[in-house]
Amino acid sequence: MSTRNVVLHVADVHKRFAGLHALADIDLQVEEGTIHAIIGPNGAGKSTLLNVCIGRLAPDSGAVVFDGQVITGKQPHEINQMGVVRVFQTPEIFPDLSLLHNVMVPAFAKRDGPFRLNAFQPVWRRTDIRDEAMHWLEDVGLATQSHAIAGSLSRGDKRRLELAMGLVQKPRLLLLDEPTAGMSRHDTNSTIDLLKKFKGRGMTKVIIEHDMHVVFSLADRITVLAQGRIIADGPPDEVRGNPKVQEAYLGGVH
């Protein structure tokens, strides 16, 4: 495992919000093809870390390196076009569009780039994009509702839709912020299966999660954050046995 490429390197990142040290001294390496979980109590800085990775927040110091290129300071759409896709904690979808179009839009981004004035070819003629979108809707179990308006979905379904929107871009690095929160047990398990299905195959995943069931069934490696610092980092068994982690986090939940 140690021989794999490091696809994401968060190098020495600091971020302060008005006195609060949200991220201190974060140094994190994610290896290609793995599922890397980041856990920690509320307010530990997990979401801030993801925001720094996708260019939503600029770190005070340090840098994020993806695939050998520094991505701090780049525009969000540039980072996405490099192959970094994020699934948000509160589902970020296109509430006024149909499910099918919700998934087709990111597929177009992957196919046509950040801007293309393509005004004279009707959407329905692009069967390649439509079939691809339908394929992913089937995978997340929403194909039967493909013509429904996305805003009318339940919260759990919106998450699955957003997952399809992320996967359709075939990202090299998929950042998932609590992908199963608000889902039923059954849907949670099918999401786990879905994420396992694409393990390896050049897709690396970083996942933030509170549900330990999800974390321990998926993760190859776990990083534990508390108060903006990394307090443990290693394979699941090692992290599970770490007394510092149990004190800070695991004991409190289980």
Place this chain on the structure above:
Amino acid sequence: MFNNPARNDWLLLAGFSAVVLCLPVLLEPIGAAYPALMQKFCIFGIFAIGFNILFGLTGYLSFGHAAFLGVGSYAAVWSFKLFTMNAIPAIVMAVFFAALFAVVIGYVSLKRSGIYFSILTLAFAQMCYNLVYSVLTPLTNGETGLQLSLQDPRVIDAMFIEPAAGLPRVNLFALNISGGGYAGFYLCAVMLIICFFIAMCIFRSPFGMMLRAIKSNQTRMRYTGFNTRPYLLAAFVISGMYAGLAGGLMAVTDPLVGAERMQWTASGEVVLMTILGGAGTLVGPVLGAAVIKYCENIFSSFSPGTLHGAFGFLPDAIEDPIVSFLSLFVGDGWNLTLGVVFMLIVIFLPGGIMEGLRRIRMMFNRRPGNGRKIPATQTQPAE
């Protein structure tokens, strides 16, 4: 899943064209079948279709589209003065200069969204309006308005035609466009159909889909890998070109232009037309434009005298108060009627006339067996 969308689109286009070209027959019963009014329907229809490409698809509410209308008109009249009385170069110049202005105004205004965008466009339009009156007087002839004169060079015409006595008319080769006849109307009608076709292509294209997605969730678009600024600017410029074309056609059918064409009320009017008809629908803005221009024509021509005539059967004690109350809403006060209608629409029918038609159709559709006409237009509100 898709029951032949191409056929439905062609049907919609064919139906739309048929209605527009047959307007002189269709409008006969309601007394609106004269060219001057019908070409107004077409011109404002173009203006509203273009406005809807920006507002209906991206949700960016511009309050400055009258600026492009004015630029188009001035450009067209200058084309008549300098080059030729032929309508085609005038239209081309109108669209070109409107696009130029739209690139500049759009580039700056689109740095902000929401209400700030609206205010920026309004500020730009007011700036254009005031410039027309002040420093640009040599170009615009200030308050008097720009019009043709016998001294104009008209270099291209001068090479080929002996100048006749009196002011020349706008022509399209052999056709006399600005004479108030059917030629002017049919030129505008054909332009409207072309504009409708282009708008339909945009609505159905990936480009249109991206604009709708921007309206729905712009932040998500950025994290989906799209650079939203060029998309918005393209929509803004296309919509500005539509407005420029509308302004150009105004000048083509009546070759004089004053600054009032750029006033903010004209920008507000196109917002009303689009919302009244149904923002984000294809046909709605054209309907809205026609309804507003028709009502303006009817109501503003009423005088207290006509009202007295209409209510003459009542005793004077009742008739006088009714007439004096209603006369607030007609003649010069017709804007009051427009305001009331607009408020009612926004409160009770936010989707405009198209939403109303859809509801009526749904009522009939509950009865089984008559589902044939639905797919052609119902794709609109559903998307």
